[in-house]
Amino acid sequence: MNASKHDIFLKKAKEVADAIKEETKNNGQIKIISHLDTDGIAAAGIIVSALYRAKADIHVRIIRQLEENIMAKLSEESNNTSLFIFTDLGSGQLEIISKYLDNEKSNAIILDHHPPMGKVNGVIQLNPHSFGINGSYDISGAGVSYFCAKALDTKNSDLSALAVIGAIGDRQNKGEQGSFTGLNTKIVEDAVNAKILEVKKDIRLFGRATRPIHISLEYSDPYIPDITGNRDACFKLLVELQIPLKKGDEWRTIADLTTDERTKLVSALITRSLQHGVPSVDAQSIIGNVYTLVKEKEGGILRDAREFAYCLNACGRMGRAGVGVAICMGDRGRAYKEAEEVLSNYRTRLSDYLTLISDNTERITDLENVQIFDGKGLVDDRIIGTVVSLARSSNTLSSEKVVLGIAFQEDENFIKISGRATEKLVSRGINVGKALSEAAEHIGGVEAGGHDIAAGARVPIDKEAQFIKFVRKSLDIQFKEHKPKE
Ligand SMILES: [Mn+2]
Structure with a gap:
């Protein structure tokens, strides 16, 4: 079939x-x-x-x-x-x-x-x-x-x-x-x-080949209780497990771990997740397929497929999509150097924005099923979706609700609204793309699109309140229809 x-x-x-x-x-x-x-x-x-x-x-x-x-x-x-x-x-x-x-x-x-x-x-x-x-x-x-x-x-x-x-x-x-x-x-x-x-089973952490082990742990996705977002705890865990952080002057990466160290680390992470009530399947998902681009430079930004993907995203969000396309076309000279710079600027910008959200909590509207962050005049519209998703991992925004981030579009006559769910919400049946599209049908001049987990809309500035009202209504109905499974 x-x-x-x-x-x-x-x-x-x-x-x-x-x-x-x-x-x-x-x-x-x-x-x-x-x-x-x-x-x-x-x-x-x-x-x-x-x-x-x-x-x-x-x-x-x-x-x-x-x-x-x-x-x-x-x-x-x-x-x-x-x-x-x-x-x-x-x-x-x-x-x-x-x-x-x-x-x-x-x-x-x-x-x-x-x-x-x-x-x-x-x-x-x-x-x-x-x-x-x-x-x-x-x-x-x-x-x-x-x-x-x-x-x-x-x-x-x-x-x-x-x-x-x-x-x-x-x-x-x-x-x-x-x-x-x-x-x-x-x-x-x-x-x-x-x-x-090359496809193999390994620890699925970001920066496997480029970042110090404790940093990979800190930014872990899937979420690990008490580890994700907590650098000190990551440090402590590695010391407890007697896994050396450095080799000479250089930080070691996940890819550098010996088989023994890998086994120790994985079982410690899974145990920790299970202790915190994470379902077994999710806890085990720390191990899985990793995709290596064997022709790319070892330790470089394009060697791991997930990092390659991250790099292209950063190029787009930083207004350097052309660099991303050049990378895809095989330019490993000038475009590669530029991409490295774009990545480093992107990381700085994201962390600046995160500080901005936690410094401006009065811009967060907390509703029953939805949280709204008004980033108008603060956050670039190309990056607002990423920023509100990230703000969840530092608990500034809620992981139990749909978050909506708002930013001005270039001409300030329109706003961009980015809606983000989580995997957990999607598996329950929540669909942000549907909520935004339904609201767009009710209001003229709005363009919306996207998927269940992430979606966006472009809304004339004078329709903002009206549009959000419809989105909320649609999401409230979804949350009622799709109660969490016991
Ligand atoms: Mn696509």
């Missing part, structure tokens, strides 16, 4: 690739428009690499959201464009695209995994949802782009690792022990066969 769904999807990918090939023969300009997050940048990197190899004339634009004014501008400045390719976005904005697309002059192809909204003619769309394939977990925007690139030329199977990174960026590795499901497993297979990716 599954196989046939996949086969039909792959057949469609071939059709779409043929349409792109046809276009490259006409020597027209191809404009690629992609989303600002990890998955979007990876998706753009894949398609740009594939088209660059096919010697096409390409332009790339990375955007936060495909809003009507952006689409209007794009079509205005695209006199020579014969083809638009939208990656990791577009399916939710079919009407906007068709409204501004001049079918006489140019075609449009959408490679997306967000739920399609509406129907239009004249737009070619490759989307897992159209084939009954789950777009939240089984394939990402980068994955959809990858299958299209591979259908264009089998040589492009070396771009598979980027599709794995995109899927990690969208947190799709939610199978047992951090494994992938559905079409994503095929992509992992391709990357392993191409000898660019």
Whole structure:
């Protein structure tokens, strides 16, 4: 059953690739428009690499959201464009695209995994949802782009690792022990066969290959009681377990641990979680699949797939998406250096913002099921979602509620509202994307989109109160309908 769904999807990918090939023969300009997050940048990197190899004339634009004014501008400045390719976005904005697309002059192809909204003619769309394939977990925007690139030329199977990174960026590795499901497993297979990716079981902590062990523990995800967010406790635990923190002058990383040390650390972490009432399955999830990009520099920022994903995200959020795309295209010279700088600036900015939230608690509105942080004039709209999620790990915001972060958009006539749930809330049935979309339907001029765990909306400033009222109402109903399981 599954196989046939996949086969039909792959057949469609071939059709779409043929349409792109046809276009490259006409020597027209191809404009690629992609989303600002990890998955979007990876998706753009894949398609740009594939088209660059096919010697096409390409332009790339990375955007936060495909809003009507952006689409209007794009079509205005695209006199020579014969083809638009939208990656990791577009399916939710079919009407906007068709409204501004001049079918006489140019075609449009959408490679997306967000739920399609509406129907239009004249737009070619490759989307897992159209084939009954789950777009939240089984394939990402980068994955959809990858299958299209591979259908264009089998040589492009070396771009598979980027599709794995995109899927990690969208947190799709939610199978047992951090494994992938559905079409994503095929992509992992391709990357392993191409000898660019290695999958093994290890401690799933961030910064496995780059950060001191106690820092990896401090930033642990999954959450470990009394460890996550508590640097002193992390230090103490390692001393107790007699695990040396340094080798000579250098900090050791998780990847440096001996087998014995690893076993000791894992069992201590699991024991601690269990003692604090964490369900066994969750406690065990500290061990799982880790994905290593074997051709990248050891100890570097791109060696671990999760860190590679983090790096692309940082590039997008810091307004340096171009650096991210260059990294995806294989630039390990200038772009790599720039990415290292972007990462370090990003970390500083995040910690500054966290201080800002705890210094401005009067901007937090605490409701029964929702917490709202008003970051207008304080926090950049590209980063507000990350900041409110992070504020949970330092307990400034609640992990039991949906959090909404608000920031001004560039022109201050609009605000960005980022909604974040948690895995626990999602497993209960809470869906932030649904709440924002429902509210948007009630109020004119709002554009909303996203997933169950994370979603965003662009709201005219004078509609803020009204919009939030609807979001709250929708979430209150969800919380009532999906009571926590005992
Ligand atoms: Mn995506």
